[in-house]
Amino acid sequence: MKNILTLALAICLFTTSWAQIKSPEEYLGRKIGTKITPHWKVLEYYKYVAEQVPQQVKYQQYGESVEGRPMYVFFVSSSKNIVRLEAIRKNNLQLAGEETGNAELVDMPAIVWMSNNVHGNETSSMESSMMTLYQLVNPNNTATKAQLENTLIIIDPCLNPDGTERYNNWQNGIIGVTYNPDLYAREHSEPWPGGRVNHYYFDLNRDWAWQTQSESQQRIKIYNEWLPHIHIDFHEMGINAPYYFPPAAEPLHEVITPWQREFQGTIGKHNAKYFDQQGWLYFTKERFDLFYPSYGDTYPIYSGSIGMTYEKAGNSSAGLGVYTDQKDTLTLVDRAIQHHASGMNLVEVVSQNASKVVEEFKKFYKQANDGTLASYQSYVIKHEPANEAKIRSLMELLDKNKIRYYTAQGAFKGIEYATKKSTTYNAKDKDLVVPGNQPKAALVRVLFEPEAKLVDSLTYDITGWSLPYVYGLPAIASSTKVGATIPYKLDKVSNTIGDSFGYAIKWDGFASAKTLAALLQKKITVKRSEHAFKLNGEDFPSGSLLIMSSNNKSVNIKKSLKEIADQHAVKVHTISSGIIEGAKDFGSADVKTIKAPKVLMLAGEGMRALNVGEVWHYFDKDLQYPIVLVNPKEMERIDWSEIDAFIMPSSTYTFLRDKTQAESFANWIRKGGKVIALESSVSQLSAQPWIKLKPMKQDTTLRAKENPLKPYAERERESLKEYTAGAIYKVDFDATHPLMYGAKEYYTLRTNGTLYQYFKDGAGWNVGYIKENALMSGFVGQNLSKQIKNGLVFGTESLGAGSIVYLADNVLFRNFWDSGKLIMANALFQVD
Ligand SMILES: [Zn+2]
Known part of the structure; x- marks a missing residue:
């Protein structure tokens, strides 16, 4: 009797413990979507569920946002899978060839990774993910119970906590008892900079490969430790659109396998069936390529x-x-329900195909490792001492993406990036090779191949990003396999700094600029040599830094130099005399002291947040040099006499439209101010009467030749003739100009067709220009292509005692255009 009672009690306890899991509605006391749930509360619910069913849900904190919010992934599966989570992970990496060992296919679950709220103001997915989590472990849901036997779900509730909370706090702070659906009500007009972006106003959904942002770095580290078989990224688009799900639109990169295309179709059809039943509108195969x-x-x-x-x-x-x-009311309740439905449909269709999904994943990596996915066999970066800083920077990117690289060996044939011509080459000491066959082969191919083939040119984003161009490094794409067995290493830089007359640092990369920024902040007097010189048998390029002991008596330069230079892997050379062979002596007037400039930028309502963010993040995290951010409406309060440099990222500058304000701005420049203008701000400046720079005239003859009877149905394709989403051009430049110090070659990302006329009669300096046939990689419409030639991209102009630096292309594009970082530093520190 007693035993039966105990058993009954046990059953009772067991079943009640199951039954005790509250749905999000029960937990929050309201329906999902009737309010916006704060990030911390969402995590609280997730952890609550994990505590209720620890045998089915595990979690791991993988990071923290810039503003300090925790970031988690939650693992959801059957108890059989959850108990062997680490074994599954290891087995999966073995399937991929990332780890050695005998990978098992039997009993290997399909791994589905669900990413929510990468754009913080696209609210519905983080909300809906609570419903999805609940339904996956709801004891009354027999379907998911069966599905989780062969699938492992990894949910990241929120990829962008800072943007999410920026939006959520604002919404929750202004909403009354009920919402107001009128589009003109203030709750539908989000203030600057908006919750889409992270702390530094970066779009994290453009940052997966580059990982310039700490959220991306931390997330992709754990992502690559798992390599899920399926990844779903939830978003929202404009309020008048229906719903979009795969298959994706063309162009699809050629490396995408038939299986990847096919299974996107399977998933899409499965979802469509459910949406049809519900009567929900959707589209596929459009817009999202x-x-x-x-x-x-x-x-x-x-x-x-x-x-x-x-x-x-x-x-x-x-x-x-x-x-x-459509005179309809779009509610957060409905938005969440539809994303939830898609998530559940995905789990269902993946579970139905789990063994095939795992098998195909293994096949993908087999093809990656045996070279089937490669277009070129190897990519070789040529080492030169002057390139080393750039190579170090490239190595960081490769490491972040788990891309393998080695010391190149032997002779091979290939295409030179700089000339696009075939060449034979013998690998030299410290040349770096990235093999085309390796686990990350597909990514390697996409990131390295000189020119990706576009099957259709209507794309959502830039079309050129080949890394040797981005880093400005000489490289060869090899059609034969290059010897790659020896690990690649560059010597650690550790300076020994004794007493000396002075010290010299070569200006050959962004690391030199970071070193300068740090030295200036330590109040160390740094000079620069306008001329190249030789010291102890080594070549020092123009712009190289000189730190003279006699100028720095009050600071401990030896200690600071060692710390700073070591940190940036920069070598400090000893100067034992003021006499220089082949150039001006260090005491010459041409050897100028670099002033630590006080830098200012407008940041606030009316400015383009992404472009402001690129400059802000560059100063704050890359260069690590202070910049004063001023709200545009506070502009009148600026004490311009204190400001040395004003950075103008692409935005609309209304003050330039006001004659009085524009004139007082010009006067500040005349008194010695420096303007660094990027992209569209260059064209706004060029419209000012006191500016000599003028845009090139558009060649209208091209348009006149067009067929006046072109068909209406072809209008989209016709419009492409005038268009580029972003392509890479070679920039020819005056290497003696301070703006290009340290740059050996430069390639620019053009996202529009605007070029400027060359300065004549000494009105300014033509520093960087695009000549004929300079397109290196990416799509440019045929009409536009004919116009992008013989024009100015980079230039400088003097106004009184001041100067304006024109950068018609964005040298800080998404902060991944590595070679551009030095150009911005030159504009700041080297250009007078
Ligand atoms: Zn989005």
């Missing part, structure tokens, strides 16, 4: 996953409910 490698769909695809974007109407202006053009 698979080409640029830094998205939440493409990066996973190039890492062997089925990577997918799902989009529901919503976004910034949607709030809790909003009237759409």
Whole structure:
């Protein structure tokens, strides 16, 4: 009797413990979508569920946002899988060839990774993910119970906690008892900079491959430790759109395998069936292509996953409910329900195909490792002492992406990036090789091949990013396999700094600029040599730094120099005399002291957040040099007499339209101010009467030749003739000009066709220009292509005692255009 009672009690306890899991509605006391749930509360619910069913849910904190919010992944599966989580992970890496060992296919679950809220103001996915989590472990849901036997779900509730909370706090702070659906109500007009972006106003869904942002770095580290088979990235688009799910639109990169295409189709059809039953509208095969490698769909695809974007109407202006053009009310409740449905449908279809999914994942990596996915066999970066800083920087990127590289050996044939001509080459000491056959082969191919083939040119993003161009490094794409067995290493830089007349640092990369920025902040007097010189048998290029002991008596330069130079892997050379062979002596007037400039930028309502963010992040995290950010409406309060440099990222500068304000701005320049203008701000400046720079005249003859009877249905394709989403051009430049110090070759990302006329009669300096046939990589419409030639990209102009530096292309594009970082530093520190 007693035993029966105990058993009954045990059953009772067991079943009640199951039954005790509260749905998110029960836990929050309201329906999902009727309010916006704060990030911490969402995590609280996730952890609550994990505590209720620890046998089915485990979690791991993988990082922290810039503003200090925790970032987690939650593992959800059957108890059988959860107990052997680490074994599954290891087995999966073995399947990929990332780890050695005998990988098992039997009993290997399909791994699905769900990413939510990468754009913080696309609210519905983090909300819906709570419903998905609940349904996966709901004891009454027999379907998911069976599905989790062969699938492991990894949920990241929120990829962008800072942006999410920026949006959520604002929404929750202004909403009354009920929402107002009128689009003109303030709850539909999000203030600057908006929650889409992270702390530094970066779009994290453009940052997967580059990982300039700490959220991306931390997340992709754990992502690559798992390599899921399926990745779903939830988004929202404009309020009047329906719903988007795969298959994706063309162009698809050629490396995407038939299976990856096919299974996207299978997933899409499965989802469509459910959406049809519900009467929900959707579209597929449009708008969202698979080409640029830094998205939440493409990066996973190039890492062997089925990577997918799902989009529901919503976004910034949607709030809790909003009237759409169709005279309908789009509510957060409905947005969450649809994303939840897609998530559940995905788990279902993956579970139905689990063994095939795992098998195909293994096949992908087999092809990656045996070279089938490669277009070129190897990519070789040529080492030169002057390139070493850039190579170090490239190595960091490769490491972040788990791309393998070695010391290149032997002779080989290939295409030279700089000339696009074939060449034979014998590997030299410290040349670096990236083999085309390795686990990350697809990503290697996409990131390195000189020119990706576009099957269709209507793309959502830039079309050129080949790394040797981005880093400005001489390289060869080899059609034969290059010897790659010896690990690649560059010597650690550790300076020994004794007493000396002075010290010299070569100006040959961004690391030199970072060193200068740090020295200036230590109040160390640094000079620069306008002329190249020789010291102890070594060549020092123009712009090299000189730190003279006699100028720095009050500071401990030896200690600071060692610390700073070691940190940036920069070598400090000893100067024993002031006499220089072949150039001006160190006491000459041409050897100028570098002033630590006080830098200012406008940042606030009216400015383009992404462009402001690129400059802000560059100063704060890359260069690590102070910049004063001023709200545009506070501009009148600036004490301009204190400001040395004003950075103008691409934005609309309304003060330039006001004659009085524009004139007082010009007067500040005349008194010695420096302006560094980027992209569209260059064209706004060129419209000022006191500016000599003028844009090139558009060649209208090209348009006149067009067929006046062109068909209406061809209008989209016709419009492409005038278009580029972003392509790479070679920049020819005056290497003696301070703006290009340290740059051996430079390639620019052109995202529009605007070029400027060459300065004549000494009106300014033509520093960087595009000549004929300079297109290196990417798509440019045929009409536009004919116009992008013989014009200025980089230049400088003097105004009174001051100067303006023109950078018509964005040298800080998404902060991954590595070679551009030195150009910005030159503009700041080297250009007078
Ligand atoms: Zn989005």
